[in-house]
Amino acid sequence: MSPRAACRLETLGFERVFDYVEGKADWIARGLPTEGERAGERRAGHLARRDVATCRLSERVGDVRPHVEASPYGFALVVADGGVLLGRLGRVALEGDPDRCAEEVMEPGPSTVRMDTALDALAERLDRRDLKTAVVSTPDGALVGVVRRKELPPGEQGRRSTASRGNAL
């Protein structure tokens, strides 16, 4: 849609027209300022906590383990320079050979949600996959943080039990 609008403006005589192709979704996902009826709504990016343990590809599992134990989570996230999320070290990897490096034992490409994900959509996603946490990233793949299911607003946390009751009827 925006390429056609840009072209139309050029035909109307505007000489310096730029097309922000990635548009509103990209802007919101980056947490940049918005206006409108839903501008104040809290989204995944607002709830993302920055206290997850992170490590580099070359770090030893044995060196990562204490950081995970000191965090509220049972996993670590592997990031590259610039914070791009590359992988996840889960329980099995963390309890394995301490001399192996993160790159060898990580689960590559963990699923993420964008900062602009609405909290109801996030709750539904966690429900569907039976997950306790969601990893939040920027459109460029950089780690933002982790949202815990139990920290979603009560209305969203209750989604599972309501759905279960519905199914039972």
Added chain:
Amino acid sequence: MAPPARVDDVRRLLADGAQLVEVLPEAEYAELHLKGARNIPLKRLGAETAADLDPGRPVVVYCHDAL
């Protein structure tokens, strides 16, 4: 053809006085839009609706995403 702009380009252009135009329908604009954007839905974009834009300043247009 208008050059594509990435988010950093958009921020720089806005800092330099560019005008921001959302071309989605009014209801979508009312719900949520980039701060400072005005709304000219594509279906109504023409000489009359664009008359409020300053032709001497850059214009950045956007919709929802690249799809």
